[in-house]
Amino acid sequence: MLVFPNAKLNLGLHITERxxxxxxxxxxxxxxxxxxxxxxxxxxxxxxxxxxxxxxxxDPATNLCRRAYELLQADxxxxxxxxxxxxxxxxxxxxxxxxxxxxxxxxxxxxxxLQLQLTDEQLEAYARRLGSDCAFFIRNEPALxxxxxxxxxxxxxxxxxxxxxxVIYPNLHISTAEAYAGVTPKAPAHELRxxxxxxxxxxxxxxVNDFEGSLAPKYPLLGELKAQLYxxxxxxxxxxxxxxxxxxxxxxxxxxxTMALPAExxxxxxxx
Ligand SMILES: C[C@](O)(CO)[C@H](O)COP(=O)(O)OP(=O)(O)OC[C@H]1O[C@@H](n2ccc(N)nc2=O)[C@H](O)[C@@H]1O
Ligand SMILES: Nc1ncnc2c1ncn2[C@@H]1O[C@H](COP(=O)(O)OP(=O)(O)OP(=O)(O)O)[C@@H](O)[C@H]1O
Numbered sequence: 001m002l003v004f005p006n007a008k009l010n011l012g013l014h015i016t017e018r019x020x021x022x023x024x025x026x027x028x029x030x031x032x033x034x035x036x037x038x039x040x041x042x043x044x045x046x047x048x049x050x051x052x053x054x055x056x057x058x059d060p061a062t063n064l065c066r067r068a069y070e071l072l073q074a075d076x077x078x079x080x081x082x083x084x085x086x087x088x089x090x091x092x093x094x095x096x097x098x099x100x101x102x103x104x105x106x107x108x109x110x111x112x113x114l115q116l117q118l119t120d121e122q123l124e125a126y127a128r129r130l131g132s133d134c135a136f137f138i139r140n141e142p143a144l145x146x147x148x149x150x151x152x153x154x155x156x157x158x159x160x161x162x163x164x165x166x167v168i169y170p171n172l173h174i175s176t177a178e179a180y181a182g183v184t185p186k187a188p189a190h191e192l193r194x195x196x197x198x199x200x201x202x203x204x205x206x207x208v209n210d211f212e213g214s215l216a217p218k219y220p221l222l223g224e225l226k227a228q229l230y231x232x233x234x235x236x237x238x239x240x241x242x243x244x245x246x247x248x249x250x251x252x253x254x255x256x257x258t259m260a261l262p263a264e265x266x267x268x269x270x271x272x
Contacts, residue, residue, distance in 0.1 A: 003109045004036040005101035007090045008136060009167070010241045011157075011196060012207040014188040015180070023132070023148050024180055027192055028209075028241075029155055030097075030133075031142040035167065035268045037089050037102055039065065041109040044083035053088035056099075057173075064103035064130055071126050072110055079114045091266055093173030095211075095241030097137070103130040104137030124150075133241075144193060155193065159200055160272050163249050166234075166256035168225055169266040172244040174215070179242035182214040200235040200251050209239045222246055232257050 008030045017025035037053070049066045056063065065084050073079055084106065090098030104127045111118045118126075120138055127134035132149040143152040188208070195206035216223055222239055225246040229237035234248030234256075249272075250256050256269050 001042070001109050001113050002038065002040050003105045004038055005090075005098070005105035005137070006140070007033040007035045007094075007096035007098055007101060007167075008133070008240075009033045009165075009247055010095065010209060011203075011238070012192045013209040013211060013241065014192060015183050015185050015210045016187060017185050024183070024185065025147060026145070026149055027188070028145050028149065029142065029157075029192060029196060030136045030145050031157060031160070031272070032140050033096065033165070033167065033268075033272070034270060035090055035096065037098060038087040039102060039105055039109065040083075040085040041106070041113050042083045042085075043113065044081050047081040047083070049084045049086065051086050051088065053086075054091065056088055056092060064099050064134075065106040067130055068103050068106035068126070069110060071129060072107070072114070072116065076114070076116060079110075079116075082110065082113065091169040091245065093175060094169050094245040095174070095176075095239065095243045096167070096169075096245050097133045097241065100131045100133035101137045103127065103134045104140075108138065124152075155196070157196065159251060160249065162254065163200075163251040163272045164253035164256040165247060165249055165268075165270060165272050166229065166232075166259070167240070167245050167247045167268040168229075168261060169245045170221055170225060170262075171264045171266070172219065172221070174219070174243045176242045179211050179215060182218075183210055184214070186210070200249060203236040204230075207236070207238070209241075211242050212239050215239070215243055219244065228259060232259050
């Protein structure tokens with residue numbers, strides 16, 4: 001079975017509390033971004049994982065696709081071995097949730113290939129054990145994410161359907177843990193659901209990603225890229241998640257405008 005784990009974007013991100021276990025309470029809206037890896041799951045004589053495409057830092061034994069299989073195998077010891085092949089496209093350390101998507105899509109594909117008949121609720125419970133962002137990718141639809149980022153409420157965003165979008169990854173790896181460590185939690189100035197109900201042009205004043213302020217002193221480039229997206233006419237521009245990817249939205253266009261950017265940056269142009 002071949003699946004295409006897609007990335008996500010965050011619209012607004014409020015970090016409201018640091019918990020004693022080091023995790024943070026947040027509120028954010030996540031929406032699927034059709035920038036995809038490719039993942040194949042096949043029955044095999046022994047369980048293996050092969051990787052192509054963008055190099056993934058860390059030991060392949062801890063790859064989230066493999067960990068997804070191991071989680072299911074622990075509860076269903078009779079499942080047969082599988083071969084997993086991941087072709088990595090989505091940049092890492094980007095705030096695009098690429099690894100989390102691989103984990104969730106692996107769970108979904110294994111559920112089908114191994115005929116486990118798990119419900120979405122059960123798959124979400126497994127996904128939560130692999131990472132805060134993972135549960136979002138089980139249903140993979142726009143959602144308000146609360147708690148650790150894994151308590152999901154569907155939130156349709158009809159005003160963005162078909163909107164032109166540009167995502168810029170400035171070849172800069174920002175670790176999620178490092179980004180959270182630099183944030184001082186605070187109460188949000190605007191209620192996110194209410195702010196997103198307004199026209200996209202109003203979001204510039206009301207929809208805030210709290211990581212932008214804390215990352216700005218170390219990475220002024222992120223603010224510069226956002227300013228460039230606004231100069232190119234974006235109705236809204238923001239950092240995604242904990243960065244370093246920055247995106248712009250043009251709801252009136254089907255393709256974003258061309259921008260002159262350094263050759264080493266990765267740029268995704270498309271429609272939501
Ligand atoms: C920034 C976001 O992408 C926004 O959607 C997510 O909150 C990140 O979720 P994620 O990558 O799935 O994060 P996890 O793999 O669960 O955790 C990585 C690290 O991020 C920090 N972390 C993550 C989620 C959270 N609610 N609070 C945190 O403090 C912790 O230091 C943790 O060790
Ligand atoms: N399939 C995978 N794809 C990407 N990273 C993976 C994968 N499996 C494990 N990892 C590990 O996860 C780390 C990436 O997580 P990190 O949270 O920094 O970035 P991210 O994927 O851009 O997501 P986020 O939106 O959470 O910031 C990598 O350094 C790697 O060690």
